[in-house]
Amino acid sequence: MSQAPPYPVAWEADVVLRDGTTTHLRPIRPDDADALQRFQTHQSERSSYFRFFAPVRSLSDRELELFTHVDHTDRVALVAVRPGADDASVEDIIGVARYDVVEPGLAEVAFNVADSLQGRGVGSVLLEHLAAAARERGLRRFTADVLPQNGSMLAVFRDAGYGLRQQIDDGVVTVSVDLDPTERSRQVMADREHRAEARSMQALLSARRVLLVGPGPERPDGAVPGWQSAALLAQRVLDAVAADPGDTELLALDAPGPLPPTPSVRGLESWDEVPEVDLVLLSLPAERALGAVRRLAGKGVRGVVVLSAGFAETGPAGLERQRELLRAAHGLGMRVVGPASYGIVSTVPGARLRASLAERPPAPGVVGIFCQSAPAAVTLTATLERRGLGVSALVSAGHRADVSGNDLMQYWLTDPATQVACLYLESIGNPRKFTRVARRLAADKPVVAVVAGRSGQVVPPGHAVRATHTPRAMLDEMLRQSGVIRAENTHQLIDIAQVLAHQPLPRGGRVGILASSAALAALVAEAAAAHGLVVAASSDFLAPERSADDVRRSVEALYADDACDAVVVVDVPVVMPRGDVVARTVAEAAARSGRTTVVSVVGLHGMPDELAATAPDGVTVRVPAYSTPEDAVAALGKVVAYARWREQDHGAPVRPPGVDRPRARRVVEAALREGPNPDECDDGLLLDDARTAELLDCYGLRPWRVAQVRSAEEAVAAAGALGWPVALKTASPALRHRTDLGGVRLDLGDGDELRDAVERMTAVARAAGVEPVLEVQSMAPAGAAVVVRSVEDPLFGPVVSFGLAGDAVDLLGDVASGVAPLTDVDVRELVRAVRAAPRLFGYQGAPLADVAAVEDVVARVSVMADDLPELASVELYPVVAGEHGASILHAAVRVRHAQERRDPLRRALPA
Incomplete structure (x- = not known):
C-alpha cells in the first residue's frame, strides 16, 4: 500500500483581500x-455553469472524493476558508x-469563488498561491477553458x-498562462498587496x-496571573x-469598575x-483572549x-496561544495589532480615534x-509632547505578530494627512518587503527609522525573526x-x-x-x-552688542x-539675556523665502511660538529649535542627504539578456535530486565543475575552461589543448589563489616551465598536507x-x-x-562603493578596466x-577585469533545499 502524500503545511497562509479583510x-x-x-449548493446557477459548463447544484459522492483527495503534486487544490456563519467551529469554503497535470510542465487549472465574495480579490490571490505551488512542483504553464x-x-x-495567450474554439476561450514571474506580474502583486x-x-x-473587552469589575477567586494588570489597562x-x-x-x-460619566462610553452587560x-x-x-476573539x-x-x-514572549505555550489568536482573527477577516500593544491613535479632524493607553493624546500634525x-x-509620546510636534497617527504593534x-x-x-513617516523598530521580520515598500514610500514622502541595536540583529522576546549571518553593515546598506x-x-x-514636518x-x-560668536560659527x-x-x-x-538693524542686515544677506x-x-548670549529679535527675524525670513532653516537658541526647544511666522500664502511656518x-546640524545633514537621494535616478531592475530560467530551474532540481542530501552539509551541496558551468551558462556567465591534472605530462597535454x-x-581551497604560498604560477609559456611548476607545486601541496590535485587554465588578459x-x-x-581580490x-x-x-543604479554603486575601486579606473597609471563588463557579471549574479x-552561495573568484571584458577564472556554487523567503512571490501575512 502506497504511503499517503505529505500535507504541504508551507502552502498554508493568511492573506489580506482587496477590501482589507483577511x-x-x-x-x-x-x-x-x-x-x-x-x-457548491450555495453557488448561483450562473457561477456553477461558468465552473462546470452545466448548472450543477450539488456534487456526487464520486466527485467529492475526486475533488478532496489529491496528491499535492500532480493534483493540487487550494481553498480559501472562513469560520462558518452559523457555527464558528466549522470552516466554510469561500x-x-x-x-x-496533463503533461510534463503543464497543468489544467480551474477556479470557483463564492458569489457573495466575488470582486474582493479571492480569485487573484488563489491564482498567486496556486502558481507558486505549481512552480515548486516544476510546472511552467497553466491552461484553462x-x-x-x-x-x-x-x-x-x-x-x-x-505571459498570456488565448484563443477561441467552439465557443470556449482556451487560456494559456506562463508561470515564470515577469516584471509586470511582480508589480501587479505589489500593487494589489499595497491596496x-x-x-x-x-x-x-x-x-x-x-x-x-476588559477583565471584569472584580477579580474572582483563583484568577490567572495578569488579571490585575489587565484591569489596569482596561481602566486606563x-x-x-x-x-x-x-x-x-x-x-x-x-x-473594571464604574464607567466614566460621558455619553461616548457605554457599558454592556453581556456578549448578546x-x-x-x-x-x-x-x-x-x-x-x-482567544475565546473573546x-x-x-x-x-x-x-x-x-x-x-x-x-x-509568545512567555515561551512555547504562549507562542501557541498567539498563533491560535492570529488564526482565529484572520479567519474572521480581522487584522491584529499586538500583543502587548500601547494602542492606536488617529488625530485626523472628523475621524479622531483614541484607542490607546496614553494619558493624553498627541497633538494633531x-x-x-x-x-x-x-x-x-x-x-x-512624551518626546512629541515636550517638543510640541503633532502626529497624524500613532500605532504601537507590540510583539508585531501581525500588523x-x-x-x-x-x-x-x-x-494625505501623513507627510512624514517615523518608525521605531525593535526588529525587522521581513527585510525584503521592508526594502521594497520603504523605497516606494521614500520616493514620495520621507521615511525616518530607528532600529534598536546598531546591528539591527537584536531579537526581543516575542518577536518572530529569523537569524541572519550578514555583517552588521548590511542593515545600513538596506536602509540606504x-x-x-x-x-x-x-x-x-x-x-x-x-x-x-515644518521645513x-x-x-x-x-x-x-549665522552665529552669535566667531568661535560658535567655526564649531558649526x-x-x-x-x-x-x-x-x-x-x-x-x-557681535554681542548687535542691534536689531545688525541682525536684520545679517539675516537678509x-x-x-x-x-x-x-x-x-x-x-547663545553670554552676558545679555536672550531677546526675541534673532528668533523673530529668522522665522520671518525663513517663512518668506522658503529656505530650510534650523536653529539652536538658548531657551527654545522643539517647535516654539517664537519661531513661527506666516508665509506669503498664509500658511504658518515653524522653524525647529534644538x-x-x-543636534541641529546633524538633523539638517540627514535631511540634505535624503533630498539628494530623492533627486537621484534609482534605475530599473536589471534584466540582462540571454537568461534561461526554466533550464536553470531544471539544473538545480536535478542537482538536488541526484546528489547527496544538501541539508546534511553545513554550507550546502557543492556542485561539480560541469554542473556549475551549465548553471552559470543559463545566466550568460561563462567561466574559463580548466583541466584537472595529476602529473606533469597531463599538465602539458592540457596546456596544448x-x-x-x-x-x-x-x-x-587552502592554497587556491595564494601566489605568495606557491599555490599559483602564472604565464607559463612552454612544457619545461610547466613541468618545473608542477614539481614545485606538488611539493608545496604535500608540505601543506593537502592532496596535490592541480588545475591548468589558459592565461586570461591582464587586469584587476x-x-x-x-x-x-x-x-x-x-x-x-563585490570587492577586489x-x-x-x-x-x-x-x-x-x-x-x-x-x-542598474544599485549595481553601478555597488562596484564603486569599495574603497579599492580606484584600481578599476586607472589608479596610478594602470590601464582602465572594463567596468561595464564587471557590472554585467554582478547584475547576472544578482538575477x-x-x-x-x-542557491546557498555563489562565488566567482577571481574575475579578471581587463581592458576589454571580464574573465571568470573560477566559480563555486552550493545548493540546498530552499526555505521560503520572507517576501515570496505570493501575498501572505506573517506565518
Missing part, C-alpha cells in the same frame, strides 16, 4: 467534503482553485501580469465604534476616552448586547488591538509614528538602498522629523551659518563639514537669492582581479557582494553588499540569486 488559504483535505458540498461570458475569470488571468494592506490599516485608524483606556472622546464611541464589556463594531480592544489575560464572529470587526501581554513595544511608545511597519508604510503612501533616513536614537528621530526639503548642501562649520555640508560664503556671526540652500542659526548646534601560455593552480559573491541569508534573502582587501573588510533584486532561493 482569510485563510490552505490545501484541500479529505475532511473538506461537507464544506465543499455546502459551498473559494477553490485547483490544477491537474473559460466561457467567453465569464469575464471575471478571464480578467483574473489577464490582470495577473503573467489591500492600506485598506486594512485605514479600517483600523478610521474606526468609529470601538469595543473594549476608559479614563482616556472619557477625558477626550474624540469622534469615537466606546462600548465596554465587563468594565454587542452590536456591530469596527475595532476591538482586548485587555484580557492571554488565556481568555471567537465570539466576535458576525460583528463586522475589522481589527483587534491586544493590549495584554502573556503570549503630519507625522505618522509606528513603534513596537509599549515602553517605546511611552518615550515617543507591522510595512503595513503602516503601505497606508501612509496614500494617506531603500532611501530611509536612519536615526541613531529616539532623540534624533524627532530631531529629523521636526525639520521634515521644505533643501535644494542642495550649501549651508549658511566643522560640524557641517562632518555631515557632508558645504559652508556658504554668506555665513556671518553677530544670509537669505538672499542663491546665497545658500539651508540656514543654521546659533544664538538644544545644541550639533587549452592554448599557451597557461596558469597552474592547486585545487586545494575582483570577487563577486551571493549568499542566501535566512533573513535578508540573496545578499550580493587580495588579502589586504579581505582583511580590511573592503566589501560592498546589496540585497537582490538590484537595479540568478533572486530567481533561485536554492
Whole structure:
C-alpha cells in the first residue's frame, strides 16, 4: 500500500483581500467534503455553469472524493476558508482553485469563488498561491477553458501580469498562462498587496465604534496571573476616552469598575448586547483572549488591538496561544495589532480615534509614528509632547505578530494627512518587503527609522525573526538602498522629523551659518563639514552688542537669492539675556523665502511660538529649535542627504539578456535530486565543475575552461589543448589563489616551465598536507582581479557582494553588499562603493578596466540569486577585469533545499 502524500503545511497562509479583510488559504483535505458540498449548493446557477459548463447544484459522492483527495503534486487544490456563519467551529469554503497535470510542465487549472465574495480579490490571490505551488512542483504553464461570458475569470488571468495567450474554439476561450514571474506580474502583486494592506490599516485608524473587552469589575477567586494588570489597562483606556472622546464611541464589556460619566462610553452587560463594531480592544489575560476573539464572529470587526501581554514572549505555550489568536482573527477577516500593544491613535479632524493607553493624546500634525513595544511608545509620546510636534497617527504593534511597519508604510503612501513617516523598530521580520515598500514610500514622502541595536540583529522576546549571518553593515546598506533616513536614537528621530514636518526639503548642501560668536560659527562649520555640508560664503556671526538693524542686515544677506540652500542659526548670549529679535527675524525670513532653516537658541526647544511666522500664502511656518548646534546640524545633514537621494535616478531592475530560467530551474532540481542530501552539509551541496558551468551558462556567465591534472605530462597535454601560455593552480581551497604560498604560477609559456611548476607545486601541496590535485587554465588578459559573491541569508534573502581580490582587501573588510533584486543604479554603486575601486579606473597609471563588463557579471549574479532561493552561495573568484571584458577564472556554487523567503512571490501575512 502506497504511503499517503505529505500535507504541504508551507502552502498554508493568511492573506489580506482587496477590501482589507483577511482569510485563510490552505490545501484541500479529505475532511473538506461537507464544506465543499455546502459551498457548491450555495453557488448561483450562473457561477456553477461558468465552473462546470452545466448548472450543477450539488456534487456526487464520486466527485467529492475526486475533488478532496489529491496528491499535492500532480493534483493540487487550494481553498480559501472562513469560520462558518452559523457555527464558528466549522470552516466554510469561500473559494477553490485547483490544477491537474496533463503533461510534463503543464497543468489544467480551474477556479470557483463564492458569489457573495466575488470582486474582493479571492480569485487573484488563489491564482498567486496556486502558481507558486505549481512552480515548486516544476510546472511552467497553466491552461484553462473559460466561457467567453465569464469575464471575471478571464480578467483574473489577464490582470495577473503573467505571459498570456488565448484563443477561441467552439465557443470556449482556451487560456494559456506562463508561470515564470515577469516584471509586470511582480508589480501587479505589489500593487494589489499595497491596496489591500492600506485598506486594512485605514479600517483600523478610521474606526468609529470601538469595543473594549476588559477583565471584569472584580477579580474572582483563583484568577490567572495578569488579571490585575489587565484591569489596569482596561481602566486606563476608559479614563482616556472619557477625558477626550474624540469622534469615537466606546462600548465596554465587563468594565473594571464604574464607567466614566460621558455619553461616548457605554457599558454592556453581556456578549448578546454587542452590536456591530469596527475595532476591538482586548485587555484580557492571554488565556481568555482567544475565546473573546471567537465570539466576535458576525460583528463586522475589522481589527483587534491586544493590549495584554502573556503570549509568545512567555515561551512555547504562549507562542501557541498567539498563533491560535492570529488564526482565529484572520479567519474572521480581522487584522491584529499586538500583543502587548500601547494602542492606536488617529488625530485626523472628523475621524479622531483614541484607542490607546496614553494619558493624553498627541497633538494633531503630519507625522505618522509606528513603534513596537509599549515602553517605546511611552518615550515617543512624551518626546512629541515636550517638543510640541503633532502626529497624524500613532500605532504601537507590540510583539508585531501581525500588523507591522510595512503595513503602516503601505497606508501612509496614500494617506494625505501623513507627510512624514517615523518608525521605531525593535526588529525587522521581513527585510525584503521592508526594502521594497520603504523605497516606494521614500520616493514620495520621507521615511525616518530607528532600529534598536546598531546591528539591527537584536531579537526581543516575542518577536518572530529569523537569524541572519550578514555583517552588521548590511542593515545600513538596506536602509540606504531603500532611501530611509536612519536615526541613531529616539532623540534624533524627532530631531529629523521636526525639520521634515515644518521645513521644505533643501535644494542642495550649501549651508549658511549665522552665529552669535566667531568661535560658535567655526564649531558649526566643522560640524557641517562632518555631515557632508558645504559652508556658504554668506555665513556671518553677530557681535554681542548687535542691534536689531545688525541682525536684520545679517539675516537678509544670509537669505538672499542663491546665497545658500539651508540656514543654521546659533544664538547663545553670554552676558545679555536672550531677546526675541534673532528668533523673530529668522522665522520671518525663513517663512518668506522658503529656505530650510534650523536653529539652536538658548531657551527654545522643539517647535516654539517664537519661531513661527506666516508665509506669503498664509500658511504658518515653524522653524525647529534644538538644544545644541550639533543636534541641529546633524538633523539638517540627514535631511540634505535624503533630498539628494530623492533627486537621484534609482534605475530599473536589471534584466540582462540571454537568461534561461526554466533550464536553470531544471539544473538545480536535478542537482538536488541526484546528489547527496544538501541539508546534511553545513554550507550546502557543492556542485561539480560541469554542473556549475551549465548553471552559470543559463545566466550568460561563462567561466574559463580548466583541466584537472595529476602529473606533469597531463599538465602539458592540457596546456596544448587549452592554448599557451597557461596558469597552474592547486585545487586545494587552502592554497587556491595564494601566489605568495606557491599555490599559483602564472604565464607559463612552454612544457619545461610547466613541468618545473608542477614539481614545485606538488611539493608545496604535500608540505601543506593537502592532496596535490592541480588545475591548468589558459592565461586570461591582464587586469584587476575582483570577487563577486551571493549568499542566501535566512533573513535578508540573496545578499550580493563585490570587492577586489587580495588579502589586504579581505582583511580590511573592503566589501560592498546589496540585497537582490538590484537595479542598474544599485549595481553601478555597488562596484564603486569599495574603497579599492580606484584600481578599476586607472589608479596610478594602470590601464582602465572594463567596468561595464564587471557590472554585467554582478547584475547576472544578482538575477540568478533572486530567481533561485536554492542557491546557498555563489562565488566567482577571481574575475579578471581587463581592458576589454571580464574573465571568470573560477566559480563555486552550493545548493540546498530552499526555505521560503520572507517576501515570496505570493501575498501572505506573517506565518
